[in-house]
Amino acid sequence: MNLTFIDWLIMLLYFVFVLGIGFGLKRYMKTSTDFFLAGRAIPAWICGLAFISANLGAQEVIGMAASGAKYGIGTSHFYWVGAIPAMVFVGIFMMPFYYGSKARSVPEYLRLRFDEKTRGFNAISFAMMTIFSSGISMYAMARLLETLHVFDRPFQQLGLPASHIFHVSILASAVIVLLYIFLGGLTSAIYNEVLQFFLIVAGFLPLVWLGLKNVGGWEGIQKSLPAGYTHSWAGMGSPHTNPLGVEWFGLVMGLGFVLSFGYWCTDFLVVQRAMAANSMSAARRTPLIAAVPKMFIPFLVILPVLIAVSLPQMTADPVAGIETPGIAPAGIQAGKGLIPAKIDESTGQVRLDRNGNPELDYDLAVPRMLLHYFPTGILGLGLTALLASFMSGMAGNVTAFNTVWTYDIYQSYIRKEASDAHYLWMGRMATVFGVLASVLAAYVATRFNNIMDMLQLVFAFVNAPLFGTFLLGMFWKRTTGHGAFTGLVTGTLAAALHHGLTISTGAVAGIKGGWIGITHVYPSEMAQNFWTAIWAWCTCFVVTILVSLVTKPRPDSELVGLVYSLTARPQESHLPYFKRPAALAVVVCVLTVLLNIIFW
Amino acid sequence: MGIDIRLPIGAMFTILGLLLVIYGLVGDININLIWGLVLAAFGAVMFLMGRKGSALRQ
Structure with missing residues (x-):
């Protein structure tokens, strides 16, 4: 063509x-706020x-x-x-x-x-x-x-x-x-x-x-x-x-x-x-x-x-x-x-x-x-x-x-x-x-396609539990920093663990899952991905709540404008x-x- | 900030549309002519809205 x-x-x-x-916009970039936040x-x-x-x-x-x-x-x-x-x-x-x-x-x-x-x-x-x-x-x-x-x-x-x-x-x-x-x-x-x-x-x-x-x-x-x-x-x-x-x-x-x-x-x-x-x-x-x-x-x-x-x-x-x-x-x-x-x-x-x-x-x-x-x-x-x-x-x-x-x-x-x-x-x-x-x-990506697949997978593990942290942080003022961090880390590990223990029909163990052992076979790779995310999110949500309950929360005065119940x-x-x-x-x-x- | 974005977008789509119209008329559904007219009209409206917006701000 x-x-x-x-x-x-x-x-x-x-x-x-x-x-x-x-x-045309160059002359308007005078401060870091202009550059980073328009x-x-x-x-x-x-x-x-x-x-x-x-x-x-x-x-x-x-x-x-x-x-x-x-x-x-x-x-x-x-x-x-x-x-x-x-x-x-x-x-x-x-x-x-x-x-x-x-x-x-x-x-x-x-x-x-x-x-x-x-x-x-x-x-x-x-x-x-x-x-x-x-x-x-x-x-x-x-x-x-x-x-x-x-x-x-x-x-x-x-x-x-x-x-x-x-x-x-x-x-x-x-x-x-x-x-x-x-x-x-x-x-x-x-x-x-x-x-x-x-x-x-x-x-x-x-x-x-x-x-x-x-x-x-x-x-x-x-x-x-x-x-x-x-x-x-x-x-x-x-x-x-x-x-x-x-x-x-x-x-x-x-x-x-x-x-x-x-x-x-x-x-x-x-x-x-x-x-x-x-x-x-x-x-x-x-x-x-x-x-x-x-x-x-x-x-x-x-x-x-x-x-x-x-x-x-x-x-x-x-x-x-x-x-x-x-x-x-x-x-x-x-x-x-x-x-x-x-x-x-x-x-x-x-x-x-x-x-x-x-x-x-x-x-x-x-x-x-x-x-x-x-x-x-x-x-x-x-x-x-x-x-x-x-x-x-x-x-x-x-x-x-x-x-x-x-x-x-x-x-x-x-x-x-x-x-x-x-x-x-x-x-x-x-x-x-x-x-x-x-x-x-x-x-x-051109030389090591598998490495890129692997990195994408790791990022998926990190992202899956993230919303659990934000949801609790914004809508439950009792959530603590220790709870949030522990929840994020355990949620990420739960995603990796679920992926390592499951596989989809017809896939070969490795980058597609089952690299620890196969305990469950999903009908499709998409189903496996969705359920990996569900397990990660639930783990993050529960662990964040449990750790927050045994650690000291921040005083209300520091959370104004950051959580729902304390924001106009x-x-x-x-x-x-x-x-x-x-x-x-x-x-x-x-x-x-x-x-x-x-x-x- | 600084520039009204409708001005460059309007200008670009007007030129783009006119290029397609000219090519549709002189080149060998005549999609270039039809879509060129649509894009040129969209670009002109966008550009005029941008000029009006800029004038109001000044």
């Missing part, structure tokens, strides 16, 4: 505006779109689309069950503490509420996690551009081998993200995330329209796919009657409560966007505003891939070789709709799963749809939208890293009494270090109805319930 002048021009236009925003001056609608866009990285656009192709509309549970309720909760109940306490980061809230060791545990694990997430995002983007072969011709013309595409992609994305964050700090990241959000919608919306027109709308998809792929709740009574392999309780408790609340309510990457808002009311509305586009993202990400798998085989490749760059003909023939099968690089044969069926390369679902339906011109827009999603994910991680590093690690443990100008300088240096470390992580309720009766968080929350909940019913 060869891009033309117009496609390159669209990509160039995007990069010019992204960098232009960074340069001066707490951003309107709610901008924070809301940035809140959602920071989460629209590679894992979301490519990963969720791949899940959509694999599991069908059931993937929408990650939005309508696994995101919206938590976003409503953080907006209504938790933002008053985050924003009202004047904490500059989530780890700093933990220090104010508990103690230094709890903050340190959270800050260090979070800082490492953001670097690896950013690196994985970079790696995924470079690998995708290499696979699509869209840059082959310009590289040939420059006399460069195609193998350099991977390195140039990583370097170019790193330099652009570094420049606009270094210059404009969090404000630049937030502004660019808003631009990237609109670009992602603009790039994917015509794809949905063309695809639906081609397959005969939603009815056409329903006719060509098994019922389990077009109903989100109908088969959830048993793990054996739905493509996810999870029963409703595991889904609601594991995904809808533990994992989702653990991410949306405690992950500084997204909470930072709300903390940059210009008022308490705006901070509370930020996740609620974000929830509206979030609930419709499945139509941009999952629907196109359902179209891709429902297309008949012959439609997939009217002109073989032109729309299938870099994909072996055997992979096309053994594929499903537009999704090619994976090819074993050593043998050149189609890779088969344990049932003898071809293993499909679901990660290529969205790019293949773009190449299939988009002519030059709008193809440039679609590819730019993909790049924008990767870059917004990277930038979100880097801005969260530079804040946590500067405030929660450097200022707390290395240099406590420096000037504000020094911390501003350190924030910029942390941005440089964060981007360089992300590049290193991307290369680690935000007064919002003077606001018009459409600006009241409670009214917005009701609208969001009603819409979410409706979507669940429509796609039941």
Whole structure:
């Protein structure tokens, strides 16, 4: 597939505006608050779109689309069950503490509420996690551009081998993200995330329209796919009657409560966007505003891939070789709709799963749809939208890293009494270090894929119990720092122990579990992950309560503004109805319930 | 802070839309023309809202 002048021009236009925003904001970065917290001056609608866009990285656009192709509309549970309720909760109940306490980061809230060791545990694990997430995002983007072969011709013309595409992609994305964050700090990241959000919608919306027109709308998809792929709740009574392999309780408790609340309510990457808002009311509305586009993202990400798998085989490749760059003909023939099968690089044969069926390369679902339906011109827009999603994910991680590093690690443990100008300088240096470390992580992913899987697993263990600590800390004033820290550590150990003692059907003991011994076999890896999170959260919750009961709590006077019972309720009766968080929350909940019913 | 974000977003989408419209008219569903018009209109509205917002603040 060869891009033309117009496609390159669209990509160039995007990069010019992204960098232009960074340069335009440089002169406003006078204090560390300007750089790390956007001066707490951003309107709610901008924070809301940035809140959602920071989460629209590679894992979301490519990963969720791949899940959509694999599991069908059931993937929408990650939005309508696994995101919206938590976003409503953080907006209504938790933002008053985050924003009202004047904490500059989530780890700093933990220090104010508990103690230094709890903050340190959270800050260090979070800082490492953001670097690896950013690196994985970079790696995924470079690998995708290499696979699509869209840059082959310009590289040939420059006399460069195609193998350099991977390195140039990583370097170019790193330099652009570094420049606009270094210059404009969090404000630049937030502004660019808003631009990237609109670009992602603009790039994917015509794809949905063309695809639906081609397959005969939603009815056409329903006719060509098994019922389990077009109903989100109908088969959830048993793990054996739905493509996810999870029963409703595991889904609601594991995904809808533990994992989702653990991410949306405690992950500084997204909470930072709300903390940059210009008022308490705006901070509370930020996740609620974000929830509206979030609930419709499945139509941009999952629907196109359902179209891709429902297309008949012959439609997939009217002109073989032109729309299938870099994909072996055997992979096309053994594929499903537009999704090619994976090819074993050593043998050149189609890779088969344990049932003898071809293993499909679901990660290529969205790019293949773009190449299939988009002519030059709008193809440039679609590819730019993909790049924008990767870059917004990277930038979100880097801005969260530079804040946590500067405030929660450097200022707390290395240099406590420096000037504000020094911390501003350190924030910029942390941005440089964060981007360089992300590049290193991307290369680690190319050489040691198993190490990255292992790190992801360890971070999952650390994250699973986190919401238990926050829930007790915010809503039970008796919770102590010793209780919180012990709960976090034992919750993490419980997650590791559960993972080590269980496995999913057909998996081999090791990175997929069962590395201590096998006491239980789950019907799917997803079910195993959800139950690992449930065990971790329950352990953390119980241990935190028990240890808190035998240790000395802090006096009430020190907890004002940090716990529910000692904090004045935000007064919002003077606001018009459409600006009241409670009214917005009701609208969001009603819409979410409706979507669940429509796609039941 | 500093810049009204609707100005650069509006400008970018207006230029982007016009590029697609021109390519749709002179190039070899004409999705470039249709989607270009939609994006240019969106960009123009966004830009005008940004200018109005900036003027009100000053």
